[in-house]
Amino acid sequence: MELLDMDVDPVRLESSLWVGKKRYRAALTGWHLNWTELDKKNRDKKTVSVPVSEVIGVEEGRVQVLPQRSVAEDTDREFTVFYVKRSSSGSPYGLLWRLGRTQFCCPSRDLRDQWMTQLRIALKTHSPSRPHRLLVFINPFGGKKQGRQIYHSLVAPLFELAGISSHVVVTERANQARDHILKKDLTGFDGVVCVGGDGIFSELLHGVIGRTQQEAGLSAHDPSVTLQSCDLHIGIIPAGSTDCVCFATVGVNDPVTSALHIIIGDSQPLDVCSVHHRSSLVRYSVSLVGYGFYGDVLAESERHRWMGPLRYDYSGAMVYLSNRSYAGVIQYLPADSQLSSPRDNTRCLSGCSVCSKGTERLFPHSPGASSLYSSHFSQFSSDTEGEWVSVEGRFRAVSLTCMSSSCPRSPLGLSPSAHLADGTGDLIIVRDTHPLGFLTFLHRHTSTQDQFDLPFVDVHRVKAVRFSLPTGEEEDRDEERERVNDGGMTEEGKRPSRSGSHKHLVERGEERGQKDFLCGLCCSKAPAVSVWNCDGEILPHTEISCK
Ligand SMILES: CCCCCCCCCCCCC/C=C/[C@@H](O)[C@H](CO)NC(=O)CCCCCCCCCCCCCCC
Ligand SMILES: Nc1ncnc2c1ncn2[C@@H]1O[C@H](COP(=O)(O)OP(=O)(O)OP(=O)(O)O)[C@@H](O)[C@H]1O
Ligand SMILES: [Ca+2]
Structure with missing residues (x-):
C-alpha cells in the first residue's frame, strides 16, 4: 500500500485500489477523482477521471441502486462511487446521462474509511449549489400517466443516494x-420539481x-412594473x-438525465x-404563444385527451385539413439585430455567449448570468425602446417563442x-397560403x-408583440366579453384560472369542433x-400583448 501526500492540496488522497481484478492508482484532488489502471510493471494504462461536482454519492460496500438497491455481504474493505456517466446516445443537443458506478476494494478497512471521509468532504466543499431538500409535484395524469412510477422507480433512488x-x-x-407554491410555507426547500x-x-x-411578486409587494398586472x-x-x-421545456433545456427527454442534472445543481x-x-x-409563457394553427390544434386536442400524446397528431391533421386562416394585426418591437438573429444558424446551449450578453444588458448589476433555472425575468420596462412595426393580413399561424x-x-x-x-x-408569421405550402x-x-425559407413565412427577433383584430372585428363582442369574465388571472393571486376559462373554451371548442371542422372541410363558413x-x-382573450 502506498499512501501519499494526504494533507497536501491539491491531492487529498492517493493510494492503490482494486477494481475487480485490476489494480489502479486512485487519486482524489479537490476537483477530480481519477483512477489509472496499472500493468504488472506498475506502468500507467488508461485513466478514468470524474469531476467531484459530478459525483452523485459514495456508499460503503458493494452497492447497486438502479434498477433496485442491493448491498453485497462481507464488504468492509470496499466502497462504491456513483457518478454522472455520459452515454454515447441522446440527441445532437444533449446526451443521455446515466448513473456510473465503480466498486473499489482497499487494502485495509482503515483506508476505505479514509476514502469515504475524504470523498464526502470533497463533495460538500465542491458542490455548493446542490439542493438538499426538494418539493416534488407529480401529475399522475400527465402524458402516458406514468409520472408516479417514473418518480418512484427512477428518480427517488437517485435523490436518496445523493442525500436529498x-x-x-x-x-x-x-x-x-401552483396553489401550493403560492400559499404554503416553503421554508427549507431549495427547489421545486415537477414530474409531468x-x-x-x-x-x-x-x-x-x-409568490415572489406577492412577497415583494409587486403587482404583476401592471405591464410597466419591473418584476422581482x-x-x-x-x-x-x-x-x-x-x-x-425539458427537451429545449436539457436536449433529451429522459427522467434519469434530468434527475442527475438536478442532483448536481445544474x-x-x-x-x-x-x-x-x-x-x-x-399568463406567463416560456415556450409558445401561438394563434391560428397551434391555437386550433390545442382547442381540438383538448377534446381528445383520452388519446394521450397522440391527440396532438390527430388534432394537427384535422386542423390542417380544415385549412383555416385568420385576420389580424400584429405589432412587434424588434430586438437589436446586431446581437443575434433568428436566421444566424446558431444553437443556444448552456453557457451561450449571446445569453450572457443579454443577461448583462438586462441585469447590469446581477452577479453573473442569473443562477435561476426557469424563473428569470426580462426587465422590459427598461428595454422597450425602438420603433414598433405593424403587419396586417390573414395568417395561418402567428407564433411567438422565447426558446427554440x-x-x-x-x-x-x-x-x-x-x-x-x-x-x-x-415571432414567426405564416401568412395565408395554399395548403401544400x-x-x-x-x-x-x-x-x-x-x-x-418560404415566401409566405417571416421571422423576427422581438422584445414585445401585440395582437389585435382588424378594425370592426375588435374583441368586445358578447362572446369575447364572456371569455374575459370567465378566465384570466384573479386579482389577489395573480394567477391564471385555468379551469374556468378552460371549461368554457373546451365547450366552445366542442361546439365548434362538431360543426366547424366539418364546415372547414367542405368550405362553408x-x-x-x-x-x-x-x-x-x-x-381566454384574442387581443393580447406579450413582452
Ligand atoms: C407532415 C408532418 C408535419 C409535422 C409537423 C410537426 C410540427 C411540430 C411542431 C411542434 C411545436 C411544439 C411547440 C410546443 C408547444 C408547447 O409549448 C405546448 C405545451 O406542451 N405544446 C402544444 O401546444 C402542443 C402543440 C402540438 C402541435 C403538434 C402539431 C402536429 C401537426 C401535425 C400536422 C399533420 C398534418 C398532416 C396532414 C395530412
Ligand atoms: N391531478 C390532476 N388532475 C387533473 N389535471 C391535472 C392534475 N395535475 C395537474 N393537472 C393539469 O394537467 C395538465 C397537463 O399536465 P401535464 O403537462 O403534466 O401533461 P401533458 O399535458 O400530458 O403534457 P404536455 O403539457 O407536455 O403536453 C396541466 O395543465 C396540469 O395543470
Ligand atoms: Ca429567448
Missing part, C-alpha cells in the same frame, strides 16, 4: 401545485413567479406529452414572456436559433430544412377568430 430529502405531492387536481409535462411545469412557473427575480429553482422530470436561466390583456396579466421549443416531434424546434435566456423571443412549412419542422395557445393552455 424530498417531500412528494401527488396532485389531485389541476392548479394544486409542460402543463405542470407551467403551474410551478406561475406559482414561483406569483425568483430564487427558487424549478426542476423538470419529463413525464408529459410534449415536454418541450441550472439554466430561461426567458419568461408575460401575456397581458388590456391591463391585466393573463424543440421537442421530440420537432427536434430543432419552432425557431432553431432562438436563445433560452437572451431576453428576446422569435403550409404542409411544406409544417413538414420542415421535422427535418433540418429551413422552415423560414369558418370561424373569424382562433384562440391563443400559451404553452399548451388556451387563453
Whole structure:
C-alpha cells in the first residue's frame, strides 16, 4: 500500500485500489477523482477521471441502486462511487446521462474509511449549489400517466443516494401545485420539481413567479412594473406529452438525465414572456404563444385527451385539413439585430455567449448570468425602446417563442436559433397560403430544412408583440366579453384560472369542433377568430400583448 501526500492540496488522497481484478492508482484532488489502471510493471494504462461536482454519492460496500438497491455481504474493505456517466446516445443537443458506478476494494478497512471521509468532504466543499431538500409535484395524469412510477422507480433512488430529502405531492387536481407554491410555507426547500409535462411545469412557473411578486409587494398586472427575480429553482422530470421545456433545456427527454442534472445543481436561466390583456396579466409563457394553427390544434386536442400524446397528431391533421386562416394585426418591437438573429444558424446551449450578453444588458448589476433555472425575468420596462412595426393580413399561424421549443416531434424546434435566456423571443408569421405550402412549412419542422425559407413565412427577433383584430372585428363582442369574465388571472393571486376559462373554451371548442371542422372541410363558413395557445393552455382573450 502506498499512501501519499494526504494533507497536501491539491491531492487529498492517493493510494492503490482494486477494481475487480485490476489494480489502479486512485487519486482524489479537490476537483477530480481519477483512477489509472496499472500493468504488472506498475506502468500507467488508461485513466478514468470524474469531476467531484459530478459525483452523485459514495456508499460503503458493494452497492447497486438502479434498477433496485442491493448491498453485497462481507464488504468492509470496499466502497462504491456513483457518478454522472455520459452515454454515447441522446440527441445532437444533449446526451443521455446515466448513473456510473465503480466498486473499489482497499487494502485495509482503515483506508476505505479514509476514502469515504475524504470523498464526502470533497463533495460538500465542491458542490455548493446542490439542493438538499426538494418539493416534488407529480401529475399522475400527465402524458402516458406514468409520472408516479417514473418518480418512484427512477428518480427517488437517485435523490436518496445523493442525500436529498424530498417531500412528494401527488396532485389531485389541476392548479394544486401552483396553489401550493403560492400559499404554503416553503421554508427549507431549495427547489421545486415537477414530474409531468409542460402543463405542470407551467403551474410551478406561475406559482414561483406569483409568490415572489406577492412577497415583494409587486403587482404583476401592471405591464410597466419591473418584476422581482425568483430564487427558487424549478426542476423538470419529463413525464408529459410534449415536454418541450425539458427537451429545449436539457436536449433529451429522459427522467434519469434530468434527475442527475438536478442532483448536481445544474441550472439554466430561461426567458419568461408575460401575456397581458388590456391591463391585466393573463399568463406567463416560456415556450409558445401561438394563434391560428397551434391555437386550433390545442382547442381540438383538448377534446381528445383520452388519446394521450397522440391527440396532438390527430388534432394537427384535422386542423390542417380544415385549412383555416385568420385576420389580424400584429405589432412587434424588434430586438437589436446586431446581437443575434433568428436566421444566424446558431444553437443556444448552456453557457451561450449571446445569453450572457443579454443577461448583462438586462441585469447590469446581477452577479453573473442569473443562477435561476426557469424563473428569470426580462426587465422590459427598461428595454422597450425602438420603433414598433405593424403587419396586417390573414395568417395561418402567428407564433411567438422565447426558446427554440424543440421537442421530440420537432427536434430543432419552432425557431432553431432562438436563445433560452437572451431576453428576446422569435415571432414567426405564416401568412395565408395554399395548403401544400403550409404542409411544406409544417413538414420542415421535422427535418433540418429551413422552415423560414418560404415566401409566405417571416421571422423576427422581438422584445414585445401585440395582437389585435382588424378594425370592426375588435374583441368586445358578447362572446369575447364572456371569455374575459370567465378566465384570466384573479386579482389577489395573480394567477391564471385555468379551469374556468378552460371549461368554457373546451365547450366552445366542442361546439365548434362538431360543426366547424366539418364546415372547414367542405368550405362553408369558418370561424373569424382562433384562440391563443400559451404553452399548451388556451387563453381566454384574442387581443393580447406579450413582452
Ligand atoms: C407532415 C408532418 C408535419 C409535422 C409537423 C410537426 C410540427 C411540430 C411542431 C411542434 C411545436 C411544439 C411547440 C410546443 C408547444 C408547447 O409549448 C405546448 C405545451 O406542451 N405544446 C402544444 O401546444 C402542443 C402543440 C402540438 C402541435 C403538434 C402539431 C402536429 C401537426 C401535425 C400536422 C399533420 C398534418 C398532416 C396532414 C395530412
Ligand atoms: N391531478 C390532476 N388532475 C387533473 N389535471 C391535472 C392534475 N395535475 C395537474 N393537472 C393539469 O394537467 C395538465 C397537463 O399536465 P401535464 O403537462 O403534466 O401533461 P401533458 O399535458 O400530458 O403534457 P404536455 O403539457 O407536455 O403536453 C396541466 O395543465 C396540469 O395543470
Ligand atoms: Ca429567448
